[in-house]
Amino acid sequence: MIDFFTEFPEISRSGLRDIKNAIDNAFRSFSRSYGESIEIFFDPLLWFLIWFEKLLVNTPWPIIMLIIASLCYLGSRNWKLPLASILTFTLIGYLGMWEDTMSTIALISVATLLCIIIGMPLGIWMARYDRVQKTLNPLLDVMQTIPIFVYLLPVLMLLGIGKVPGLIAICVYAMPPIIRLTNLGIRLVDKDILEAANAFGADTKQRLIEVQIPLALPNIFAGINQTIMMALAMVVIASMIGVRGLGIPVLQAIQNQYLALGLMNGLAIVALAIIFDRSLQRYGERLQKHNNGHKND
Amino acid sequence: MTDISIQNLYKVYGNNPKGMMKYLLKGITKKDLLEEHSHVLGLRNINLDIKSKKIHVIMGLSGSGKSTLIRHLNRIIEPTAGRVIVDGKNIIEISEDELREFRRYKASMVFQKFGLLPHRTVIQNVSYGLLIQGKNKIEANQRAQKWIDRVALTGFENNYPHQMSGGMQQRVGLARALATDAGILLMDEAFSSLDPLIRTNMQDMLLDLQKELNKTIVFITHDINEAIRIGVNISILRDGSIIQTGSPEDILLRPKDNYITDFIKDINRGRVIKISSIMKKTNIANGPKILFNKSIEEALPIIASTSDSCAAIVDDKGKTLGTVSLDSVIAAISNNRN
Structure with missing residues (x-):
């Protein structure tokens, strides 16, 4: 009787083994029968990623620098950020990290794009129905807190090592902010303005496109920004399952204790993050300018 | 032409508003309904005929149900019971599509807090109703420009709402409502948030426009002076019921009860x-x-x-x-x- 309190009454070892085996076997047979078709389903994504990566790597570096600098200028409307980005990329290229950086930019761009394409509609859906919000919220919590390797495992079993599993891993981790902030942004739209749109006979689509999304845009942009930051944070982990980019040298550095190599590539990731973040933040601030002094800031 | 007739309109807020109707028909008070059944009475048995092409003012203090009442006229709020008949049609029973058409072409609205789109310029705001109707941008802008000129905002077409004063913002709101050419204009405390002087100017502007436009205007206010100044007819609302309807003189000379007498005691009767x-x-x-x-x-x-x-x-x-x-x-x- 005393045993009951000192030892937790747990399932028998064979029982536990049976449960684990059952789950493993079920997933393996699922993987065997559907793995290939799932892989084919993701093929277009793979082709797009490879095409984009090649495009960035093969374009002469001065052109890339020019494009990045002008994007920075468009975002910030300020000469400081483009200048800083040119300096940073010069340093990155000079230290031999150009190609890896291009691969990483390609990966992050495609991942962000994917997150926006899937995440924004989900956020809009969530904002419209309370029930959807109630269902999705815990799912988003799981996506953000579950140890990455745990969901990496089934993805690896299904798709093997490669770019697509890496991309999926990044998206699972980086998508929640864009979903959450789209939802929040739309829910925060001034009720009075929405009522006015209703009173003038706007239908659901007109309300969404002309009122809700534009007014939620500052929040949506904050979400996109977060998504990019979280995607960059996943670069090293993605490299563990065979995604090329700045993560690979960092991984090598960890395995072999190459301090300088790790530091340089790590800092290159940080530099990318800062450049992305600042340009997007300035852009987001400019979007809010029309709202100055209004309640819906 | 566009007469509005409100018949036996009730609005109850709560979990089971329809179930409260039997108590209301027996004459339960607002207080008892809240205390015994946890339902809030919004409107009780409103019967009102609003004459076409005239300004009808609905006056009441906050909580009297006046904003709730005006929102039934374009069905932004659904009633618990009753009918709202406009042009011979009960708009409480029309379909979603018909209701949208009604809001687009028949009744436009001006709001206390303006309800302008902050991310759009003055001309984009004024043309908003026209674009929703499906007019092309060029035509919408031409018509919007005409109304911007009418409310004396020429030159401010490309300003954003936050760059303008409250009075100017409300003129944008008025122009937006007039631009759709709707026969009915619903004004929900449209001038209440403005300074006294600007409020008087806006009242003059409205009276001026009305001389020429002859719209059916339903105007909500809590200010008896405003009601008497612009109303052809006035209804006084208290605790969700209309206690008196009549011309400004009727109200002044023959107030129905002490509540109204209290209201009008400071009016310059002469x-x-x-x-x-x-x-x-x-x-x-x-x-x-x-x-x-x-x-x-x-x-x-x-x-x-x-x-x-x-x-x-x-x-x-x-x-x-x-x-x-x-x-x-x-x-x-x-x-x-x-």
Whole structure:
């Protein structure tokens, strides 16, 4: 009787083994029968990623620098950020990290794009129905807190090592902010303005496109920004399952204790993050300018 | 043309509003409904005919249900029971599509907090209703420009709402509502958040526009002075029920209860009450002739200057309608109800 309190009454070892085996076997047979078709389903994504990566790597570096600098200028409307980005990329290229950086930019761009394409509609859906919000919220919590390797495992079993599993891993981790902030942004739209749109006979689509999304845009942009930051944070982990980019040298550095190599590539990731973040933040601030002094800031 | 008829309209807030109808029909009070059944009474048995092409003011203090009532006229709020008949159609029963059409073409609205789109310029805001109707941008902008000129905002077309004062923002709101050419204009405390001076200017602008446009205007306010100034008819709402409907003079001369008497005690009666409404009807009268539509304030010095303190009220052709004595004028001004 005393045993009951000192030892937790747990399932028998064979029982536990049976449960684990059952789950493993079920997933393996699922993987065997559907793995290939799932892989084919993701093929277009793979082709797009490879095409984009090649495009960035093969374009002469001065052109890339020019494009990045002008994007920075468009975002910030300020000469400081483009200048800083040119300096940073010069340093990155000079230290031999150009190609890896291009691969990483390609990966992050495609991942962000994917997150926006899937995440924004989900956020809009969530904002419209309370029930959807109630269902999705815990799912988003799981996506953000579950140890990455745990969901990496089934993805690896299904798709093997490669770019697509890496991309999926990044998206699972980086998508929640864009979903959450789209939802929040739309829910925060001034009720009075929405009522006015209703009173003038706007239908659901007109309300969404002309009122809700534009007014939620500052929040949506904050979400996109977060998504990019979280995607960059996943670069090293993605490299563990065979995604090329700045993560690979960092991984090598960890395995072999190459301090300088790790530091340089790590800092290159940080530099990318800062450049992305600042340009997007300035852009987001400019979007809010029309709202100055209004309640819906 | 666009008469509005509200019939037996009830609005109850709570978990089971329809279930509360049986208590309401038995005459439960607002307080008992809240305490015994946890439901809030919004409107109780509203019956109101709003004449077309006139300004009808609905006046009440906060919590009286006036904003709830006006939102039933374009069904932004669904009633618990009752009918709202516009142009012979019960808009409570029409389909979603018909309702959208109704809001696009038949009734437009001006809001207390303006309800402008902050990310759009003045001209984009004014053309908003037209774009929703499906008009192309060029036509919408032309028509919007016309209304921007009418509300004296020419030159501010490309400003954003936050760059303008409250009065200017509300002129944008008014222009937006007028631009759709809807026959009904719903104004929900449209001028309440403006400074007194600007409020008077806006009232003048509205009266000016109305002379020419002849729209059916339903105007909500908590300000009795505003109600008397612009209303052709006034309904007074209290605790979700209409307690009196009539012309401004009706309300001033024949207030139905002490609640209304309290309201009107500070009104300058001499300026509102027409001399014809206090005259004694007769065909023969002595004294100077006063036109029937003069206010008491205008008539008083004329009557006071006569020797026998009497005057004749005549119509615009000079025919005698009645007679007025100084005593009766003083009685009307001094709020003598006895």
